[in-house]
Amino acid sequence: MTIPQDTRKDELRNLAAKIQDAVENYAQGKAKNSSDIIKLCQDLQYRSESPEVFAERLRYQPLDICALMIAVEGGILQALSSRGDDTTADQLAELTNRPRLHIVRVLRLLTAIGVCDEIGFQLYRANDKTPVVASKGQIGGFRVCSIPACAITTNIAEYFSKYPNETTAEGAPRSAYSYTYGKDMYDYLRENKDRKADFDAYMEARKKDKQRRWHHVYPVMSELASNGDVSATTIVDVGGSRGHDLESFLESNPEFNGSLILQDLPETVEPIMGEKRVFKAMAHDFFRPQPIKGARLYLLLAVLHNWEDAECGIILRNLAEAMKPGYSRLLVSGMLVPEVDAGRLTAELDMQMWLLQHSRQRTKREIEELMGAAGLEIMKIWENGDRESIIEVQAREK
Ligand SMILES: C[S@@+](CC[C@H](N)C(=O)[O-])C[C@H]1O[C@@H](n2cnc3c(N)ncnc32)[C@H](O)[C@@H]1O
Structure with missing residues (x-):
């Protein structure tokens, strides 16, 4: 199905106007958070892309995680973040004991996706995202969520061809994770102390960005007061x-x-x-x-x-x-x-x-x-x- 050029341009103008309104709402404090802006910007991106560019972006998405893991496991982002200053590829190479060319190539992608900033020739600076992405809890999250998702993906076709109805089959593993790792997730974590520590650190870190934590959403002291102190x-x-x-x-x-x-x-x-x-x-x-x-x-x-x-x-x-x-x-x-129109994060x-x-x-x-x-x-x-x-x-x- 091809969308006529004029219709596409009208759609883009409409979306851009909606983004303008959403930004205004947010700036004036009428919106609780920036989720409307994010959703509209994503829509604008998808609709601006031709189907081929769209497919191309999906194809290379796993490499974002790959670059990120090279950077955090090699301490590159941590080094950039803790210097808090403009840092050259040579300085990062010295700090991390990694070849300069690795650093240049990895940071080329990570700056393109906003993880840090490139401010000149092989010159980088941490932005507000860098220290969070390079923190212990978030790295834990990449290790216990993103890496298993990549590992599962390598044999997902095989898993579903063997178990099209999944766990109802005789002797079926509990999940695609169990098929890939040979055991259920919590059993795997019990036997792998480092990953368990990653999991627990990630559980805590993911609450840090909550604009409204459980006791903000549910005002405990006033709600329960009716039944005594x-x-x-x-x-x-x-x-x-x-x-x-x-x-x-x-x-x-x-x-x-x-x-x-x-x-x-x-x-x-x-x-x-x-x-x-x-x-x-x-x-x-x-x-x-x-x-x-x-x-x-x-x-x-x-x-x-x-x-x-x-x-x-x-x-x-x-x-x-x-x-x-x-x-x-x-x-x-x-x-x-x-039941309809679930957002991307919910679906993920x-x-x-x-x-x-x-x-x-x-x-x-x-x-x-x-x-x-x-x-x-x-x-x-x-x-x-x-x-x-x-x-x-x-x-x-x-
Ligand atoms: C997704 S985490 C949520 C942790 C925490 N409630 C939070 O919101 O951050 C699920 C928790 O359930 C714990 N858990 C798993 N199986 C359990 C079991 N059989 N009995 C008690 N806790 C269990 C895990 O260790 C983990 O801490």
């Missing part, structure tokens, strides 16, 4: 990684002097057991009965998307059993997939869950079904745009 109650973060969500809650609500309990797998919590933290850490498998009964608040943040429906059912029933009806609340965070995260863990991001209707089947009822959904929303849940009377 919240400050002396118990909050349990189930599958809470190394406790970053409890720590940030307390930073924002220093008047809370109740009990904060972190639960996660032994390999997650054991490294921090001896440390002085604002919460009590305990190893707990959420597929087993919840040992803390009748807490005021249970958190289940970014957990359900890791699991299939039957597994989510077990996790939720264990919580429903522990909750005191009319008193305990459960906050579940997750990206709600719109859904693909990631599918391929890495044979699980998925869910629509509001799917979440409602899961909750209902586990004896829980949704009180309110605290929407958070294209970020993780908070679903407030209570246990039904038994």
